Amino acid sequence: APAKYPHPRYVGPELGAFDPRSVHDFNVTGGARALQLEECGHGVSAIVRRVYVGGLSCAIKVPRTANDYTLIQREFQLMRSLADCKHIVHVLGWRRGIVMEYMPHSLLVFLNLILSFPGRRQLSRGQRVWIIRALLLALGALHEKRYVHRDVKAENILVAVSRCPSCMPVGTYCEECRVQSKLTDFADAVEIPQHCTWHPAGDLVGTRPYTAPEIEARLPFSYAADLWSVGVLAVELRNMSLPTEPKDVAIAQGYLPLRPDGATGGPVKLVTVERPKNRETAPGLRKLIDACLQIDWRMRPTVAEALELIDNDFAE
Template sequence: MADPLIGSLVDGRYRVRGRVARGGMATVYTAMDERLERTVALKIIHPAQVSDGSFLDKFTDEAKTVARLTHPNVVAVYDQGTHSGLPYLVMEYVRGRTLRDILADRRRLTPAEALAVMEQVLSALGAAHHAGLVHRDVKPENVLVAESPSGASLVDAVVKVADFGLARAVEASAEDPEAGQLMATVAYVAPELVADGFADPRSDVYSAGVMLFEMLTGRVPYDAERPVDVAWQHVDRDVPPPSRYAAALPPAIDELVVSATRRDPGSRPTDAGALLNAVQAAREGLAGGNAATQRLRPITQDTVIVSQVTERPSWARLPAGAAARPRQQQRARRPRRPRTLAGQLSAVHQRIISNQRGRTALAAALAGILVLLLVGGWWLAFGRFEAAPDLQKMTLAAAQAKAQEAGLKVELGQGEFREDVAKDIVLGQVPGPGGRVAKGGTIKLILSLGAERYPVPNVVGKTLELATADLSVEPMKFQVTQGAPVFSDAAPAGTVVATVPAVGEGVKPGGVVQVILSKGRAPITIPSVVGLQVNEATSMLQGLGLKVLTVAGDDATKPKGEVLEQNPPGGGSAERGNEVTLKVNQNASVAAMPSVIGQNCQGVAGQFRGAGYQVRLDGDPVSVAIGNVEKQNPQPGKPLTAGQEIVLTCKFG
């Protein structure tokens, strides 16, 4: 469903443009400050967080405190207020991604990148700790990263920390005094916040150490099925060194993480500033191990030192004593001062033009240089290029083959979904057909991803609400409709038993998916079994999932084993597992006619005659002599009286 807030004007000033993200405590939008004509981030707190009447006052106090915190690595707070009864913050809009998004994309960072990001995070936390603020929720989701234009490394990225004071405001308004203990995300929560419910700057140091562990290893230290189990692992276990999961990490980085994540707060760095000094020292050690310094062989008696020094960003403060470096010793002996370059050139020029041979050589050299310049210019501007072949509308394999024939390489760009073009067909190319491409160069191909389809997720067994949530997420955005409910013995009433299309089938974004809900177990119509033999009646009822209880009855006119009565009666309804009581005739004076269909006529006739019954065999002589019973009278289960005539119809073949 469309967000009703998009397009609205908040407080007569902020025009909401779009939704950026939705978290556990608030939703973030981009908005245009129509008064100052600038883009801002608008964070609106969820209704569930406004738990009591004092929340707004506490939220306002925290917002004022954070607004006074001015630092280049802190997301600035510009304004606050309420909209439709919900508090909101107006903050600096950072064009970038969260550290969580970067870790999801790259899994883990290099040590140099991780330390560079951590320096800026700790710089922000250090300013907050100096001002008396504790963040309480340090995690990758609250770290915004504006990457450098090259995007190759995060060492030169700008990092900003968000949500100062928000966790404290929500925690302070919680009705349950224990609710504040686990406001921080459990993967990064400090042990003292779990065990005792208090937090100070050392709690932020612990969370930052866990975040550094994740940047280096691509995982958090602890994992469990329940969040509370993860939280208590922080209390009961020491965070392992990151080198256990990421090989070749320097010991100094292991020591840095272990020091920041000690379970005893007193054993950690006192605040973010202290940890920042340790991080900078580790970064200097890492850079020192990679410095390219080499001593050249002396050409004269002088010694020349060549050193490459990387200029540090302006925000990175070197540790004490490292800023001043001794200057390299100058030459051991002062050589004789050479003449000026202008004087040397003038002397050479005079020697060349002083004779004809020199003038001819100079003219030839200048002509040769001119030719080289012309040929080189032509090559750089035209000669090294050729026309790009037309690879559009080809399959990927055919395009690669044609490019290879032309001596060119192929690079794949980001594909596009197309309903009318099959998958892996070339939609476009850079440079285009006939465009200039360097000989042996690369052509970027834009391929069709085919029709955009997403498999229907498995929502069988879920409630309608949960199934709708699963089917409506990005990028599927399926429209959910309900089909006619059906009875199901396996699925409880109100849960999904099937979808149309079926689970796993592809549906285009925004397509319709019908969910079929269960009406519960189907009721059973009880058949009438009165007059049947008890074995037949029992088999029929048990086949319907009903239980059978027999009681004795006595009827001299009915054969033994015949069902005289049943309860509930036939035609009634019952559920699977219900019990049906049968009254069964126990009088043995009347026998029941057995079924003899398919048996040998002469054999059956002999048995009945031996029992005192009259038997008549119908059929042609051959059938009567060697055939089998095709029909019988009385029918199976009917009573037989002494001396009664039994008619058997025989048939051969």
Template sequence: MRPDLERISRVGSGAGGTVWLTRHRTTGRLYALKVIHGHHDEEVRRQMRREIQILRAADSPSVVRCHGFYDCGGEIYILLEYMDGGSLEGRRFSSEAQLADVARQVLSGLAYLHRCRIVHRDIKPSNLLVNARGEVKIADFGVGRILAKTMDPCKSAVGTIAYMSPERINTDLNEGSYDGRAGDIWSFGVSILEFYLGRFPFGDRLGRQGDWASLMMAICYAALPEAPSTASPEFRNFIGSCLQREPGRRLTAEHLLRHPFLAQAAPLIPDLSSLRLGQQE
């Protein structure tokens, strides 16, 4: 680890590694330092370096900034923008206006990434971070992939199954073709509906950690989840524009940014006391 960085506390952990709140000794600026554990072969490390260098160039107010990448002692260190409000996992938005603002910010980030030929492939509440200013940003490109100019299908089995699109889980659907951008929109729609309902939207008893078979059947074959009748027609249509089993029927991020639901967006004033402060997966 660089000597000019001081670890303060652990703020998150997962299968891929650990995230530390870190301070730059000279400037006092705070960062999130993601440490990826394990010894990876050199080809994997080269690929990670190539992808992270491209992601370092990402410049969007709705995408968590990557400030640096270090490979030392068998571990990989990624220096990231620190989001002091943590993730939106477990958060419920009863106000459609605030939810519209969250959706607008995430879509802005997705539209930017998709224009750059980057798909995230793991959009979910825990990868959407907020800060005290109410800014929501897309995080964790550990499973992201840079698309070639041909927009080749993304075939590797990464991501979180609960938020995966039907055609990604079951490759027999959609004649085996997969558009990563459309897959991101499905995951985004599931996440936004979860924020509104306060629960995972596939079934009353089926949670995000359900067994693989039950989740697959629900996502690929059960009735599509919808916003309840108490929601506005605009929100119901917005969710329906994301949660279509046929990828070609889902609106793109650019089109969704022009959806009438977003016209009611009001600035998000995060209640940080109800968020898991500091957590960055």
């Protein structure tokens, strides 16, 4: 039997009952009145709620405290600069927080839904490719702006599913349903300094086991840190479960991230990633996982190289 998937960390609108006590009136841009509905996400610095305004269902991300206001405003400016990328959540405006398009589920919640249906335990090959490819295109747009996301994970990928004709009447999902996914939550994104290809060492940011080894060790990092997270997510989509918990790796084995100047650092805690063993795993996906999960970040692929590998899923 497949391993039990982690319980969702928040409840989406289609999974929880409506609570009338959470309804508030407030003004959105243009003077339109809105109903603030259920909470659909929260983090250290912000809370995300669904709102209904002018016939449109959207989401608003508001800072928890006054000290978080600058952080959320910086995220808003970055997301506005990425408006041309259709694989990143679209920003609609600002009203005491980021007003953005609403998508019903995170990828984490969607995977739990898949496992809850009798006889359905996997995403289809096409659905995995759509999700990973959309993520890579979103990261490509972000990296062009010289930013590293640092917190790529299933919770920060939002999905909307177009049900096929057979699933529409019964409200389920199958391999024929179309999955649209978009990257969100850029609060931890940092800019790579001009004339550099890496960012100086900083505080530990991210979520295990998605965090790249060099970030885990508080060493300098590059865009390749996001590619490590892509590799972990690809394993998660194939196995329908997260890899095992991190464990210590001995220095004698030499599994240490390298600094840009070639010096080694560590020891660090690395995630033990079990590669998919199922023969149905496409060769392109296996190659992508192996390439992204290189301990030495200089050996990981760029977004363009990773896209070439995932596009080979249907060519091979």
